[in-house]
Amino acid sequence: xxxxxxxxxxDGIKEYVSKELETLTFVPKLAIVRVGENPDDMSYExxxxxxxxxxxxxxxxxxxxxxxxxxxxxxxxKDINEDDEVTGIxxxxxxxxxxxxxxxxxxxxxxxxxDGISPINIAKVFAGDTTGFSPCTAEAVIxxxxxYDIELTxxxxxxxxxxxxxxxxxSMLLLKENATxxxxxxxxxxxxxxxxxxxxxxxxxxxxxxxxSDYCGQDAVMIDVGINVDENGKLCGDVDYATLxxxxxxxxxxxxxxxxxxxxxxxxxxxxxxxxx
Ligand code: NDP
Numbered sequence: 001x002x003x004x005x006x007x008x009x010x011d012g013i014k015e016y017v018s019k020e021l022e023t024l025t026f027v028p029k030l031a032i033v034r035v036g037e038n039p040d041d042m043s044y045e046x047x048x049x050x051x052x053x054x055x056x057x058x059x060x061x062x063x064x065x066x067x068x069x070x071x072x073x074x075x076x077x078k079d080i081n082e083d084d085e086v087t088g089i090x091x092x093x094x095x096x097x098x099x100x101x102x103x104x105x106x107x108x109x110x111x112x113x114x115d116g117i118s119p120i121n122i123a124k125v126f127a128g129d130t131t132g133f134s135p136c137t138a139e140a141v142i143x144x145x146x147x148y149d150i151e152l153t154x155x156x157x158x159x160x161x162x163x164x165x166x167x168x169x170x171s172m173l174l175l176k177e178n179a180t181x182x183x184x185x186x187x188x189x190x191x192x193x194x195x196x197x198x199x200x201x202x203x204x205x206x207x208x209x210x211x212x213s214d215y216c217g218q219d220a221v222m223i224d225v226g227i228n229v230d231e232n233g234k235l236c237g238d239v240d241y242a243t244l245x246x247x248x249x250x251x252x253x254x255x256x257x258x259x260x261x262x263x264x265x266x267x268x269x270x271x272x273x274x275x276x277x
Contacts (some may be wrong), residue, residue: 002148006260009140010051013142013264016054022272028087028274030114030266031080032084035073035099036066041092048090051263057270060086072100072109088114088273090266109145111276114269116169125169128176133269138169141176141223142260144171144252150221152177153256158198159183160165160191160211160238166204166225174202191215196272209240221249227260257267 021027030052032045041268049059062072063081080086089112095101108249110120116133124132145152157179161167171181184194195201195215203211204225216222237254244251252258 001195001245004144004148004221004250004252004257006144006257009144009168009261010145010264013143013261013268016057017057017271020275021056022267024271024274025273027056027058028270029060029085029088031083031268032059032061032092032093033064033077033080033087033089034061035064035068035095038092043090043104049268052267054268055142055265055267056128057266066096066098068099069131070103073099075137077104077107081107081112084171086112088112088270090115091115091117091135101111108195108232112273114273115268122164123171125172128172132175133272134173135165135169136265136269137166137204137225137258137262139265140258141170141225142173143261143265144223144258145200145221148250150250152179152209155179155199157181157200157263159202159204160195161185161225163204170202170204170225196220201206205238207238208236212240213243216244216247218247219249220247222248223258224252224254227254227259 019228034041034045045061052059064081072082074134103125106116108118110118113133116125116135119130125134139178152174159167159171159181162183162185166219171183174181182194188194192215196217198220200221202223206228208228208230222239224237224239228236230236235255240252241251
């Protein structure tokens, strides 16, 4: 079984970023906006900062207290949104319930919305219009498939999960690549069959090792977006990777797979935002 390594894909994106940086007259700056001290957010922020800086890009964190009022946060967010020094924004979510997240999604400048949360960018993803930004993780899935020359046209692809962050946008991006897409969720009847009938499975359920080799067709490709913790406290995906040998033709590991590519896509989007200015 071929291990689809995120690093190879991320290195390819780094090359693109380096070349594009040479054509720009300024270093693009990413604003990471965080409310509160959620350890997952902080870990993602550290990873993204490290990756983008290693790509030669500028990153600044804007951190607000958990109890900030809706009004104060919107004021601060407006300033970041309108700051000419800020090329792109990554908002760590979910926000505390006291802040109206929908309002922020509507406020964010679509040209700075690197993770595709504004209704305009979402609509573009659904319309197959590539002039906007799609959610980085959804695009990371397409990046890994393309980097390893895995054909999508006409392929039966099953997507596990229907969230707005991964499941739905990735399904739309796959459709744009002419795949035949089946979307599944907790109410799907016989998930095992729907997955094992597919030539490619993309899973974003957030359930540790839920999909073993029974969910994998012979020589299928398994792309694991899940980031979970197993019974021993170790990071793992939705796929029980160890069971895939002899069944899958290729699969992404966790860690070291899609997660690694997500922040590289963020860097790519930052370059694209800089070029849009
Ligand atoms: P959500 O919890 O928002 O969505 C999970 C989806 O999976 C839902 O649509 C849910 O169905 C479906 N699902 C859950 N359990 C099952 C099941 N037993 N059978 C079938 N479908 C199921 O999660 P996210 O989309 O935000 O994230 C999914 C995973 O991806 C998480 O592990 C997260 O950590 C990871 N992730 C990784 C990123 C990366 O950079 N690699 C970035 C973002 C997320 P229903 O709608 O019916 O509830």
